[in-house]
Amino acid sequence: MTNGDSNSSLTRRNLVKGAALGAVATGLGMAATKEAAAQQAYDAIVIGTGFGGTIATLALHAQNKKILVIERGTFWITPEALGSPPKPALDPSGKPVPPLAKWASDHNYLTQYWSRPDHGAGLVDLLSNRYHEGNRKGLHNYRMFRQAHILTASGVGGGSLIYSNVNLRAQPDVLDRIGLKSLDYGRAERFMEKYRGKMHAVVTKIPLPANLTPDKLGDKDYLLLDRSRALRDAAAVASAQLGISMTWSPLKLSVVEYDDAANTEADAQHTFCERQGRCILGCLPQARHTLNKTLYKFVFSKDAQTTLSPQSEVRTIKKVGDTYEVTYLDHRNDPFPQATTVRAPQIFLAAGVLGTTEILLRSRNQTGLRLSDKLGSGFSTNGDFGALAVGTKRPDGSKMTVSPTRGPINTADVSFDTGGKHYTVEDCGIPAMFARIARMGIDHPTLLRGLEFDLGFLNTTPQSPLKKDPNQTEAEMIDDVFFFNAMGEDDASGRFTLDGDKLDLDWDHPIADHPVFAKHEEILRSLSQAMGGTYRALPTWDGLPFIFDKKTLIVTHPLGGCRIGQTMNEGVVNEFGQVYDESKKATDPNAVHSGLYIVDGSVIPGALAANPTLTISAQALKAVEKAVGPLPNI
Numbered sequence: 001m002t003n004g005d006s007n008s009s010l011t012r013r014n015l016v017k018g019a020a021l022g023a024v025a026t027g028l029g030m031a032a033t034k035e036a037a038a039q040q041a042y043d044a045i046v047i048g049t050g051f052g053g054t055i056a057t058l059a060l061h062a063q064n065k066k067i068l069v070i071e072r073g074t075f076w077i078t079p080e081a082l083g084s085p086p087k088p089a090l091d092p093s094g095k096p097v098p099p100l101a102k103w104a105s106d107h108n109y110l111t112q113y114w115s116r117p118d119h120g121a122g123l124v125d126l127l128s129n130r131y132h133e134g135n136r137k138g139l140h141n142y143r144m145f146r147q148a149h150i151l152t153a154s155g156v157g158g159g160s161l162i163y164s165n166v167n168l169r170a171q172p173d174v175l176d177r178i179g180l181k182s183l184d185y186g187r188a189e190r191f192m193e194k195y196r197g198k199m200h201a202v203v204t205k206i207p208l209p210a211n212l213t214p215d216k217l218g219d220k221d222y223l224l225l226d227r228s229r230a231l232r233d234a235a236a237v238a239s240a241q242l243g244i245s246m247t248w249s250p251l252k253l254s255v256v257e258y259d260d261a262a263n264t265e266a267d268a269q270h271t272f273c274e275r276q277g278r279c280i281l282g283c284l285p286q287a288r289h290t291l292n293k294t295l296y297k298f299v300f301s302k303d304a305q306t307t308l309s310p311q312s313e314v315r316t317i318k319k320v321g322d323t324y325e326v327t328y329l330d331h332r333n334d335p336f337p338q339a340t341t342v343r344a345p346q347i348f349l350a351a352g353v354l355g356t357t358e359i360l361l362r363s364r365n366q367t368g369l370r371l372s373d374k375l376g377s378g379f380s381t382n383g384d385f386g387a388l389a390v391g392t393k394r395p396d397g398s399k400m401t402v403s404p405t406r407g408p409i410n411t412a413d414v415s416f417d418t419g420g421k422h423y424t425v426e427d428c429g430i431p432a433m434f435a436r437i438a439r440m441g442i443d444h445p446t447l448l449r450g451l452e453f454d455l456g457f458l459n460t461t462p463q464s465p466l467k468k469d470p471n472q473t474e475a476e477m478i479d480d481v482f483f484f485n486a487m488g489e490d491d492a493s494g495r496f497t498l499d500g501d502k503l504d505l506d507w508d509h510p511i512a513d514h515p516v517f518a519k520h521e522e523i524l525r526s527l528s529q530a531m532g533g534t535y536r537a538l539p540t541w542d543g544l545p546f547i548f549d550k551k552t553l554i555v556t557h558p559l560g561g562c563r564i565g566q567t568m569n570e571g572v573v574n575e576f577g578q579v580y581d582e583s584k585k586a587t588d589p590n591a592v593h594s595g596l597y598i599v600d601g602s603v604i605p606g607a608l609a610a611n612p613t614l615t616i617s618a619q620a621l622k623a624v625e626k627a628v629g630p631l632p633n634i
């Protein structure tokens with residue numbers, strides 16, 4: 001089935017389902033409204049538990065508000081126990097705070113585990129953990145739109161569960177170009193460290209002693225992770241060839257790093273980054289600072305005022321006088337989801353680009369919420385682009401090992417300006433469970449389907465003709481393959497609409513023709529050449545008969561849909577995330593719905609050319625602290 005076919009069948013199916021769900025929502029709406037009367041009212045409702053949702057929950061908790069946190073997904077944690085568990089923290093009465101998994105099971109919250117085996121079987125586990133309508137407990141949500149596929153997470157902790165831990169500021173010029181003003185990145189970084197944990201550069205195979213930094217390794221340069229070094233050296237060559245000044249820097253990662261000083265984070269948690277190369281699939285040694293841990297430590301484990309409703313998907317928001325009714329489907333009793341309506345005077349929408357835009361488009365259609373006609377427009381791919389350098393070699397022609405299966409997913413970036421635009425290129429790990437399928441895709445692209453595909457990646461045929469050396473490890477299969485993760489500036493011209501009941505995304509002009517992607521190809525070809533490798537586009541870009549149309553983008557940093565604008569003629573929210581009230585458009589284009597805020601990536605008005613969570617967090621802090629009051633201790 002082609003993409004087009006899949007979309008048209010989805011369209012028909014969604015129309016039917018949309019009508020059915022509409023009927024359900026309308027029918028249950030009455031029951032739900034009655035239920036609401038019986039419900040306790042909350043001071044505030046937070047929808048989603050990603051970066052914006054966590055910041056809103058922490059700030060509301062600090063003000064002692066009665067909060068309901070509604071999250072579509074479940075808890076996700078490591079299946080592994082630490083060899084030597086640390087001493088538990090103590091609550092104010094001196095009692096040990098139970099581990100998250102114990103607390104969750106005591107509260108009847110479902111806890112699931114990262115996919116574990118680091119080979120083909122792990123991939124099967126991973127695929128079965130995909131979030132979709134038939135598996136609402138899933139984690140990775142891969143949405144296939146016509147021109148772009150978008151990957152996001154579903155779970156308590158949102159994108160932090162599957163992201164690669166990078167904290168990067170956007171360049172001031174880029175922020176100016178998209179009109180994003182007065183963000184306090186220092187405060188966002190302090191939030192990351194205070195409420196999550198210290199940020200660390202991890203570009204070396206072992207943690208460096210205090211007297212060494214990655215730029216001063218000298219003859220200890222061999223300690224660098226192979227792909228961090230490969231990117232640094234290739235950038236130096238490409239920089240001279242292209243006449244572009246490129247700066248290589250280690251990234252600041254939200255992970256625990258071993259430090260030989262006393263009383264460190266590693267000492268407290270008895271863990272640190274073991275360079276297992278699978279951050280986006282979940283960290284087995286528990287070294288990543290995910291937001292489920294933040295929410296548990298600072299709010300859920302201690303606050304009777306905060307209620308969490310996981311596995312609950314918000315459908316609509318309705319304005320009723322000075323308050324809002326939020327209707328959600330609680331899927332904990334599936335296949336019999338329970339429609340519930342709750343109300344509060346303050347709502348913090350933090351369901352991410354796809355979630356928030358969908359909820360608001362649906363609310364406008366079904367509850368008459370009056371919203372700017374810019375709703376849905378201004379989607380940006382963040383110029384996301386991936387490609388490979390295959391067969392990396394040293395100048396003497398011998399193999400250059402870049403070891404993509406080791407180290408954090410992203411370790412370093414190369415940052416530069418050309419043609420008046422900013423670009424960021426990072427190295428990107430390839431988790432071992434993808435090694436076989438990646439190798440096969442590189443060597444035999446057309447076999448990436450059908451029986452050979454299945455037999456190959458399930459590892460059920462160790463003597464498969466596709467396997468050159470039956471004793472080869474996953475790491476060896478792809479040790480000369482470098483994966484680039486590039487970001488740039490597109491024109492934020494994507495538009496979300498509702499197709500029946502579900503979100504759809506499209507562009508008036510093919511987004512893949514935007515010059516940012518041609519520039520990425522030019523730069524990545526040059527970097528590949530500098531690594532002695534052959535440039536290879538991803539199968540989604542090259543096209544794969546019957547699977548991917550040519551030039552399909554894969555977006556991991558979606559932005560916009562409810563963008564900030566100076567007035568409701570330009571955006572959906574103002575600079576503080578307050579949602580414009582379209583019913584007052586004629587008299588006051590700055591009028592807002594009192595108490596209704598958006599605090600996630602959907603408000604970002606254009607590409608950042610950088611990993612976005614630090615910017616999303618800085619913007620969320622600005623909005624939430626104005627609405628609720630300051631977050632303590634930052």
Ligand SMILES: Cc1cc2nc3c(=O)[nH]c(=O)nc-3n(C[C@H](O)[C@H](O)[C@H](O)COP(=O)(O)OP(=O)(O)OC[C@H]3O[C@@H](n4cnc5c(N)ncnc54)[C@H](O)[C@@H]3O)c2cc1C
Binds near residue numbers: 047151160164612
């Ligand atoms: C593989 C990968 C790696 C990445 N690495 C990085 C990185 O290293 N650095 C970086 O800066 N960015 C990274 N990103 C991007 C980053 O994850 C996102 O930009 C970020 O998570 C967005 O934050 P948010 O608060 O807007 O929304 P999210 O973090 O997406 O949170 C939204 C939450 O809302 C919930 N939700 C959605 N709809 C509903 C609904 N209807 N009802 C209830 N709940 C709902 C979701 O389950 C989710 O928990 C990465 C993304 C991916 C996919």
Ligand code: SF4
Binds near residue numbers: 255407408
């Ligand atoms: S590289 Fe491995 S150990 Fe380190 S943070 Fe990532 S998943 Fe955890």
